[in-house]
Amino acid sequence: MPVAISTAGLIKNFGSTRALDGLDLSVDTGEVHGFLGPNGSGKTTTIRVLLGLLRADSGEVELLGQDPWRDAVELHRRLAYVPGEVSLWPSLTGGEVIDLFGRLRGDLDRHRRDELLQRFLLDPTRKTGTYSKGNRQKVALVAALASNAELLLLDEPTSGLDPLMEAVFQDCIREVKAEGRTVLLSSHILAEVEALCDRLSIIRLGRTVERGSLDELRHLTRTSITAETVRPAQGLADLEGIHDLEIDGAHVRFEVDTDHLDPAVRRLGELGVRSLVSHPPTLEELFLRHYGDELAQEPERADPERDTTPLPRP
């Protein structure tokens, strides 16, 4: 499968701050790729390198087979971008801005634009200075989705949208995917990533720490089990990979490393299972497990570009 985005060993410094520290990213053509990481981990910096706005200090970047710094203009005919913090010209209306971007890209599709305006319930006659954050984001989204771009770079595109609009957004991304287009979706809304993404990359401190499909990543974490057994649960504590075991008479709750699920379930079977509830690890748990402990110990790193919405802590 051809690769839409590939970076290897990407390094970017802002003065003495290292924003990207050997970042590897690989996005296949036609996939929706989740791009996760805590605030200041380098997501926005990566996307701005991919846009050719920043020049990486070292490492390799290829976007749609071209160099994003050297071939920026050519590449930008084939991609669309939605920033997390959309800042527009206050004296222009939303409709004017959408048309402007469509014409600058050279593929303004009036029919599609009007349809998207309706779906996102956006009033194109209002000056962008009077828009809320969510409405400004809708302007950028409509402009990007109305294009024929084969690659969409979306940097926390829904952080200001309400749940209804979030649903519209997810529908739109599914359509984009069905058309065979590629999406890089940076997001803090993990439900959105779970719903949309085929694969994801998790970065921390400017470095890729996990990548793969959601299923693959789930193996790296724990499943939580709640059960009621005939005989009091004994011997569970001796098993490998069991955590947070709580026994209350016949009721037992514990978490188990997904790799060690099998022996734990066997043991429960031996005890006689009356009821059993098993939660697969959510992306949120996966995420928190990856950062929760470490974040508390790491010194806070300031994002030189901007701050984004805070990530819930455990």
Next chain:
Amino acid sequence: MTSLTGTVALTRFILRRDRIRILVWIVPLVVLAALTVVGIKGVFPTQAALDQTAAATQHNAAAIAFNGAPQGLDTIGGQVAFQFGAIGMVLVALMSIFMLGRLTRGEEEAGRLEVVRSLPVGIHANTLAAVLTVAAMNLAVGVLITAALIAQGLPAAGSVVFGVSFILVGLVFGGVTLLVAQVTESTRVVYGVAGAVVGAAFLLRAVGDIGDGTVSWFSPIGVAQKARPFADERWWPLLLLVAAAVLLVAAAAALAVRRDLGAGLVAARPGPPAAAPSLGHPLGLAFRLQRGSLFGWGAGVLVIGIAYGWIGPTVDTFIGQNQALAQLLTGAGGGSLTDLYFATSFRVLALLAMGFAIQSAVRVRSEETSMRADLVLATPVSRWRFAASHLAVACVGSVILLAVAGLATGLSYGLAGGDMQSVPRLLEAALVYAPAMWIMVGLAIALDGLVPRWVGVSWALLVACLVVGFLGAVLDLPGWLQDLSPFQQVPRLPAASLTLLPLVAMSAIAAGLTLLGLLSLRRRDIGRI
């Protein structure tokens, strides 16, 4: 008063945050005043020299139009007030406008005030803190100027009146700024409207001083000069300025409680749902974004041009039949007194056109820091095209402003009793400033490309041109320093003859600087570096 809770803390915060900016305004103003005294003492070493120039200036309508009514000119102090008064008060007015506009509407527009207001802070606290800061700055300027004048042996009474008039003019324009900041939502518009009021004040004063002086009473600068420092000082005109400042601030406070945070008194109206065909390329966008300011500066240039043209025919009648005096005023360079007057008029008008040129050129940077450039550069628009579009508007727009200045001055001169044949000459005299505009645009983009943080220095360069242009001779600045100002290289038409070499050389330098800037912009990172 709970509406003022937090004022002290906010004032300290502003002083801490803006300490450099505050000094950059105050120190040069005071130093300029002090240097003017030194310069005047050098230019007029004897009482005879002072007497001679005082007699001649009575008949020099050009000098009166640009500096003020002739009063106390046979003293060093009177000369200082004459040479530095009007221009110094314009500078102190600009200081109040830019500081107060930034600290009030600027903070509000940026959304920072919202965070501050969510704290236990009174509704008027930020405004009052800003007013206190700017008032303290004006006070510092006035007191230090007074001290500098007294220290150099000028009479105390005149020095105090002169210093106090600076404080009060600054406060009046602070009040104007505060009032405008309540009405409009855009900081840019605040600067524009308040700047236009300064222009009007300068103009009304000129018209009044050329005539019987009545019209000058409508200008804060004119009123300040009516206090006659170093002539026979009188205090009561200054009370008018106090009253005006108090009324303006009170009116602003009354309006402030009637509006929502972030809003103006004029609500934004809906606009077109789709873009006009012209808004489809970077140049169209740049023009659309700068159209308003082009019209604003254009209106200023038009009005001032008409006024200067209208005064034109008076200049020669002032001097009457006294040929010896005419010789003295025009100096060895030749040219009529009227020509000399128009040459100076176009210096003023060209400074305004240059204001637009710089404002448009630094737009490249402000688009970048506001992250709007990201959105444009993420489309198939190269950095080169993005920046060049704004620069094109700057270069062409400023030349249009020069043309408006030349035509307005020429036609108005013709209608007022001069001759219509002068129109092409005056148009040419205005247009020769074009290469000076382009040099400033080139400097702004070169700064943007090489040291983006320092783009604001472009405005300091404009003020430097103003100072060199109007005080260069009096300050006795070294020749090489004066020559650095592009304004000094422009042939002073219509009083001098047209020489092409400096114009060609300046155009070439401008092209080189622009190229350097654009190339550097292509090589560096885009963003709030």
